[in-house]
Amino acid sequence: MTNRRILWLAGSFLMWFNQATHAITNVFTCEPEWAALVDEIGGELVKTGSATTGHQDVHHIEARPSLIARVRQADLLLCTGAGLEEGWLPVLQRRANNSRVQVGAQGYMEVANHVRLLDRPARVDRSEGDVHAQGNPHIQLDPRNIPVIAQAVAERLSVIDPEHAKEYQDNLSDFLFRWQTALVGWEEQAQPLQRMPVVVHHNSWIYLINWLGLDLLGMLEPKPGLPPTSVHLSQLLAQLEQQPAQVIIRSPYQGARASEWLAERTGVPDIVLPSTVGGNEAVTDLFSLFDNIVQQLLSVKQ
Numbered sequence: 001m002t003n004r005r006i007l008w009l010a011g012s013f014l015m016w017f018n019q020a021t022h023a024i025t026n027v028f029t030c031e032p033e034w035a036a037l038v039d040e041i042g043g044e045l046v047k048t049g050s051a052t053t054g055h056q057d058v059h060h061i062e063a064r065p066s067l068i069a070r071v072r073q074a075d076l077l078l079c080t081g082a083g084l085e086e087g088w089l090p091v092l093q094r095r096a097n098n099s100r101v102q103v104g105a106q107g108y109m110e111v112a113n114h115v116r117l118l119d120r121p122a123r124v125d126r127s128e129g130d131v132h133a134q135g136n137p138h139i140q141l142d143p144r145n146i147p148v149i150a151q152a153v154a155e156r157l158s159v160i161d162p163e164h165a166k167e168y169q170d171n172l173s174d175f176l177f178r179w180q181t182a183l184v185g186w187e188e189q190a191q192p193l194q195r196m197p198v199v200v201h202h203n204s205w206i207y208l209i210n211w212l213g214l215d216l217l218g219m220l221e222p223k224p225g226l227p228p229t230s231v232h233l234s235q236l237l238a239q240l241e242q243q244p245a246q247v248i249i250r251s252p253y254q255g256a257r258a259s260e261w262l263a264e265r266t267g268v269p270d271i272v273l274p275s276t277v278g279g280n281e282a283v284t285d286l287f288s289l290f291d292n293i294v295q296q297l298l299s300v301k302q
Contacts, residue, residue: 029050032277179287247269252275
């Protein structure tokens with residue numbers, strides 16, 4: 001046997017040994033915020049991916065073959081739930097035919113089940129727009145929800161991969177310490193934002209508004225999920241002439257036309273806030289998500 005052949009066999013063995021001793025748990029998430037959280041808890045023990053990006057509307061995603069393939073390979077499928085992905089997730093699960101990540105299996109998790117949802121409707125009526133029966137699913141925009149979800153994620157990873165349960169718990173403890181420190185800092189910085197009057201494009205910002213104590217004056221959408229209309233915008237303009245806002249907020253995936261129209265007529269600045277990781281170039285993890293949101297709001301407050 002040649003030396004080259006021996007070296008190749010030795011390298012192949014080392015690669016196999018590393019994979020065998022450091023088994024990777026394949027986690028596929030519906031949204032990038034949960035992929036970022038899993039990375040914090042799982043570290044090198046997990047391989048993560050997300051079905052969506054920070055520039056996509058999670059309500060409307062195509063069940064592409066590439067996403068089906070990722071779900072087919074997943075050990076854990078982690079989504080927001082509360083009806084957010086109901087238009088496309090069941091299609092992915094059915095076509096992937098992966099028993100590990102079907103509803104009811106240990107490999108399927110909805111994080112909305114672990115926090116209190118806001119805006120739960122008394123009745124569900126589709127004439128009222130994009131109404132979620134369980135409540136508003138955009139829970140990632142209140143950083144106080146993140147520790148509870150992080151603990152649930154660590155527990156689920158420990159069930160799926162019990163051999164590394166201690167590592168998951170150690171990573172969780174480290175993350176929670178850093179998160180609590182950051183949360184105190186954000187809340188101190190955001191004190192001037194209390195009662196700041198705002199207009200938003202969509203009601204996805206309700207958790208951020210609730211956390212920061214902002215004053216919601218109105219939405220560009222006449223009803224959740226319905227495009228802004230000229231009649232509604234004219235009514236909103238008349239309202240703001242009597243009760244001015246300080247900022248108009250939209251997400252990266254929402255069109256600029258309505259917010260720019262209102263900004264031009266009121267003189268109120270319109271800004272694009274990231275609603276998740278990857279929402280702009282500065283937002284690469286959960287910490288920078290809230291760093292960026294708070295700083296952008298403070299910049300228009302001054």
